Amino acid sequence: MTFEPVFAIGLLVTGMFSAFLGLVVLSLLQQKPKRAEGTVFLEVNGSADYLFDGHTLVDATPVGRSLLPKACQGRASAWPGLISYLEQRFPGVTARLDTLAMQGTFAMGSVEDEDVAPLILRAELRGGLTRISVLEADAATAKGGLDPLTRRAIRDELEQLRQISANAPLPIWRESHAGDVIWANANYLDLATERLADDEDLKWPLPILFSDRAASDNMASTRRVLTGRDGKTDRWFDVFEYTTGKDHQFYALPADRTVKAEEGLRAFMQTLTKTFAQLSTGLAIFDQDRKLVLFNPALLDLTGLSPDLLTMRPTLPSFFDSLRESSMIPEPRDYKSWRNQITDIEEAAASGLYEETWSLSSGQTYRVTGRPHPNGALALSFEDISNEMSQTRRYRAELELGQAVIDAVDAAIAVFSVSGTLLMSNAAYAALWGHDPAASLGSEGGITKICEYWRSATAPSGVWDRVEDFSADLGPRTSWKDKARLSDGRRLDCQFSPLSGGAMMATFRVDSEGLNGPGVRFTSKQKMVG
Numbered sequence: 001m002t003f004e005p006v007f008a009i010g011l012l013v014t015g016m017f018s019a020f021l022g023l024v025v026l027s028l029l030q031q032k033p034k035r036a037e038g039t040v041f042l043e044v045n046g047s048a049d050y051l052f053d054g055h056t057l058v059d060a061t062p063v064g065r066s067l068l069p070k071a072c073q074g075r076a077s078a079w080p081g082l083i084s085y086l087e088q089r090f091p092g093v094t095a096r097l098d099t100l101a102m103q104g105t106f107a108m109g110s111v112e113d114e115d116v117a118p119l120i121l122r123a124e125l126r127g128g129l130t131r132i133s134v135l136e137a138d139a140a141t142a143k144g145g146l147d148p149l150t151r152r153a154i155r156d157e158l159e160q161l162r163q164i165s166a167n168a169p170l171p172i173w174r175e176s177h178a179g180d181v182i183w184a185n186a187n188y189l190d191l192a193t194e195r196l197a198d199d200e201d202l203k204w205p206l207p208i209l210f211s212d213r214a215a216s217d218n219m220a221s222t223r224r225v226l227t228g229r230d231g232k233t234d235r236w237f238d239v240f241e242y243t244t245g246k247d248h249q250f251y252a253l254p255a256d257r258t259v260k261a262e263e264g265l266r267a268f269m270q271t272l273t274k275t276f277a278q279l280s281t282g283l284a285i286f287d288q289d290r291k292l293v294l295f296n297p298a299l300l301d302l303t304g305l306s307p308d309l310l311t312m313r314p315t316l317p318s319f320f321d322s323l324r325e326s327s328m329i330p331e332p333r334d335y336k337s338w339r340n341q342i343t344d345i346e347e348a349a350a351s352g353l354y355e356e357t358w359s360l361s362s363g364q365t366y367r368v369t370g371r372p373h374p375n376g377a378l379a380l381s382f383e384d385i386s387n388e389m390s391q392t393r394r395y396r397a398e399l400e401l402g403q404a405v406i407d408a409v410d411a412a413i414a415v416f417s418v419s420g421t422l423l424m425s426n427a428a429y430a431a432l433w434g435h436d437p438a439a440s441l442g443s444e445g446g447i448t449k450i451c452e453y454w455r456s457a458t459a460p461s462g463v464w465d466r467v468e469d470f471s472a473d474l475g476p477r478t479s480w481k482d483k484a485r486l487s488d489g490r491r492l493d494c495q496f497s498p499l500s501g502g503a504m505m506a507t508f509r510v511d512s513e514g515l516n517g518p519g520v521r522f523t524s525k526q527k528m529v530g
Contacts, residue, residue: 330359
């Protein structure tokens with residue numbers, strides 16, 4: 001029949017189509033779930049999955065990585081970042097994870113508000129790897145768009161940012177390129193409200209508190225003042241500006257304490273400067289880099305250096321060079337080697353040991369002292385002691401003149417202080433007694449030691465006991481005389497006279513008529529009548 005070939009062809013086509021359709025269905029049934037790109041995890045509806053080897057991240061789904069802070073995206077830092085996220089929603093999850101090796105697997109729900117869907121956490125340990133999954137309880141009903149965990153993370157982050165800006169104790173605001181305030185936090189609005197009149201309300205656009213713009217560079221700051229109204233004090237702020245696209249973001253840090261401290265420091269420095277200006281001692285203070293940072297007018301008067309030179313903050317070596325050029329330092333034989341000793345001077349002054357007397361060619365004499373100051377600073381003081389040195393020299397010359405006068409006297413003289421200390425004696429005394437009291441006896445023992453020496457050089461007598469009593473007597477005294485005999489037989493006329501201030505003068509003269517003849521000697525056991 002004619003339709004048989006057509007029927008056969010139709011059966012063949014139908015069979016081939018059925019076979020192809022069966023292969024397609026079988027292929028779909030046997031097809032494995034699609035893996036997320038770049039991860040070993042299967043695509044799960046909105047779940048965040050992590051795979052850890054110990055505390056080292058092996059892999060994570062894209063949703064899981066999006067929940068980690070940007071600073072915790074690395075393999076080693078992912079664990080603390082994830083724990084920080086989980087502990088806020090699953091209190092005690094860290095302790096549960098520590099027992100995972102014994103339990104093998106566990107699941108727990110999150111602690112959420114009633115109007116927020118809860119989360120479910122599953123953790124299991126298999127093959128030495130820890131798998132952690134986080135998903136919403138109603139993830140199965142989630143519709144297209146962002147996954148539930150991403151939406152939650154965005155919502156939580158937005159809420160945190162709002163709380164941070166609202167509770168910030170400093171004004172934060174954004175300005176458009178035209179200078180209009182387009183956003184501000186609660187602190188900024190409070191400041192703006194304080195500056196409004198009683199019958200005035202905030203309006204849009206928001207008032208500009210700081211009219212002068214800060215520097216255009218990011219992180220740049222300027223000190224600005226918010227003038228007080230209605231008797232209120234001014235408020236100071238350090239304003240930081242950040243440029244983000246066409247807008248400018250500002251942070252105003254309160255600087256009232258800083259400004260107050262600076263004003264106090266400025267007032268203290270002015271008081272200190274006025275005090276320094278009244279001193280007759282020249283002061284030069286060098287910082288830790290040994291640059292001159294402070295000096296007083298007396299330094300100019302004493303050194304003759306120009307103010308222009310000192311205001312240029314010379315270094316310590318340059319300062320000494322300028323002094324040398326002005327002939328204000330003792331001229332050394334080798335200035336180069338002396339200049340190299342400035343380092344030693346600096347080290348000595350830094351430890352508080354440097355003090356020298358400079359005798360200048362002009363006849364002036366300076367006492368130069370170095371003292372350490374906090375933070376490595378160094379202070380040099382210059383004091384004109386020319387009058388003091390002149391008085392010292394004059395006093396020394398008077399002493400030398402007085403010594404020369406009593407040395408010219410024939411009688412032997414010794415002067416004792418109120419405490420019995422030997423003050424001076426003349427050449428006749430040293431020749432008579434055969435010793436220099438200051439050199440051989442010293443000052444120890446005083447009149448008692450001197451009397452012992454006199455006893456040893458004379459015949460026994462009560463004169464020396466009377467001398468000790470006379471020296472120790474603090475009441476009114478009168479001059480008295482007595483005689484003694486030396487060991488060589490010469491008779492000695494002794495006179496003891498009180499001086500002003502309780503001092504005493506002893507005068508000895510040899511009586512040539514009382515000499516018993518050459519070769520006559522007396523021992524200390526013989527009693528002699530003077």
